[in-house]
Amino acid sequence: MKSGMPSLSRRIAVMLSLPAALIAAWWFASAGSQNFYFPPLRTIVETFGKLWFSPQAIHNIAPSLVRFSIGYIAAAILGIAIGIPVGASRNLRNVLEPVLEFLRAIPPPVLVPVLILFAGLGNEMKALVIVFGCIWPVLLNTVAGVRALDEVLAEVVRSYRIGAIARFWHFILPGASPQIFTGLRQSLSIGIILMVISEMFAARDGIGFALVQYQRSFAIPEMWSAIILLGIIGIALSMIFRAFEAWILGWYHGLRQSQRAN
Amino acid sequence: MSAPTTNVRAGISARTVVWLQGFAGLAGFAALLEILPRSGLISPLYLPPFSTIVAALFKETMSAEFWTALGDTLEAWAIGLVISVLAGVVIGIAIGSSNAVRTLTHSTIEFLRPIPSVALIPLAVLLFGSQIQSTLVLVVYASFWPVLIQVLYGVQDVDPVARETARSYGLGNWAQIRYVIWPTTLPYLMTGIRLAAAVALILAITSEVAIDTQGLGKQIADTESGGAVAIMYAYVIVAGIIGVIVNVGARALERRLLAWHPSMRLDNAGARA
Numbered sequence: 001m002k003s004g005m006p007s008l009s010r011r012i013a014v015m016l017s018l019p020a021a022l023i024a025a026w027w028f029a030s031a032g033s034q035n036f037y038f039p040p041l042r043t044i045v046e047t048f049g050k051l052w053f054s055p056q057a058i059h060n061i062a063p064s065l066v067r068f069s070i071g072y073i074a075a076a077i078l079g080i081a082i083g084i085p086v087g088a089s090r091n092l093r094n095v096l097e098p099v100l101e102f103l104r105a106i107p108p109p110v111l112v113p114v115l116i117l118f119a120g121l122g123n124e125m126k127a128l129v130i131v132f133g134c135i136w137p138v139l140l141n142t143v144a145g146v147r148a149l150d151e152v153l154a155e156v157v158r159s160y161r162i163g164a165i166a167r168f169w170h171f172i173l174p175g176a177s178p179q180i181f182t183g184l185r186q187s188l189s190i191g192i193i194l195m196v197i198s199e200m201f202a203a204r205d206g207i208g209f210a211l212v213q214y215q216r217s218f219a220i221p222e223m224w225s226a227i228i229l230l231g232i233i234g235i236a237l238s239m240i241f242r243a244f245e246a247w248i249l250g251w252y253h254g255l256r257q258s259q260r261a262n
Numbered sequence: 263m264s265a266p267t268t269n270v271r272a273g274i275s276a277r278t279v280v281w282l283q284g285f286a287g288l289a290g291f292a293a294l295l296e297i298l299p300r301s302g303l304i305s306p307l308y309l310p311p312f313s314t315i316v317a318a319l320f321k322e323t324m325s326a327e328f329w330t331a332l333g334d335t336l337e338a339w340a341i342g343l344v345i346s347v348l349a350g351v352v353i354g355i356a357i358g359s360s361n362a363v364r365t366l367t368h369s370t371i372e373f374l375r376p377i378p379s380v381a382l383i384p385l386a387v388l389l390f391g392s393q394i395q396s397t398l399v400l401v402v403y404a405s406f407w408p409v410l411i412q413v414l415y416g417v418q419d420v421d422p423v424a425r426e427t428a429r430s431y432g433l434g435n436w437a438q439i440r441y442v443i444w445p446t447t448l449p450y451l452m453t454g455i456r457l458a459a460a461v462a463l464i465l466a467i468t469s470e471v472a473i474d475t476q477g478l479g480k481q482i483a484d485t486e487s488g489g490a491v492a493i494m495y496a497y498v499i500v501a502g503i504i505g506v507i508v509n510v511g512a513r514a515l516e517r518r519l520l521a522w523h524p525s526m527r528l529d530n531a532g533a534r535a
Contacts, residue, residue: 117307
């Protein structure tokens, strides 16, 4: 792979060739489609432009993204904050592990009906559903990450009597961060699922709500455009996440690479 | 990981202590669920005491409805998982075996993977209504990717020397897959199956909650809208227990099938270093 790195333009061409071919195939195969459920891609694209590039679109897109961000960020902070003490204490871990394993194993969408009881149909419910679904992967991975911290480093930190705050910022958090990111990545897709599901179940706005409305009123091109929008949001969020991870964990990947080269 | 002789003071093995601690944790959680509604901190209308939930669960297990729902969920989960694993293995090996195909398909896979499977719910509803096929569409779409990605990693990890050797000895394509690619890929595949099993369960129950296909998720949604809160929690607990069984079972299967593997791998790494 190292020898003869292909030029950037060539790599972009390779990257785009298959997606372009697939989209073209969809475009031409569906061009004269009379099938009610599979309208021509041309119609879908036109609908997409009309529907989601209009000023009103913000009323459906913004609430979804706000709910998702609040729920996801809250889950990340809570998961790390609870995970660090649990990971650091063996007794605490032994006591809590079975309970956490059980809570994690509950498929998060069943929480939608449960939390409707507590928080009604409002935005709080949707954010809470996302928090409850996203927290477990972060929490359990933080526990695992803190548990696997380098023992020698831990001894050094103790010998030098490094204070709690410095220990947290310079030892525990960076040491556990590769594992924490694994958890955050798993939570990302769960969060998107829950955002859509909670809006399908009970909402007055949001992309999930719009999607269900279009399906129920048999507005098929609109429905397809909402599916594509969700796909684009999923891809965009995973790209943002990857950039964030590369930024924060750059040192770690660099370390791994140099270790592998040796 | 910890030394086996951590708690010999009272003559109890460390293992027993861990078990007891875990049991105490679960008991404490159950007690919390009992006390919160009884003390009025949480209205019993929203969260009935744990004993009431357990009683409801016990009563439900006497009904045929419960077992049908459980069977429906497990059926959709199992069929979906088998389809994903087979498709993931076949497509993964096909793509992974050729460098050109892998580079060509990489971007497409990376684009399709993060598309949330729940976006397909309306399409599944229109095509299949609330039949099991709707559930299968979602389950397969979601659980296919972890298998595929892991198989691709695995095929990429095949030792080139082993591959060249197999080729020099005149092993055919099929024999190469069976004796060279498969053993290297298996550990990766098992990781993929473990992830896929959990995801498949989530999506099976999601589609029951959202599309009303038969199963535990539908029972939860129905009992919630019917106000039978204790029964709803009983089903939530059942869903959690199944989740635990799936996770633990997948891990046990992984350990069993790969019993030959990690030690051998460590030895190899040691010999090379």
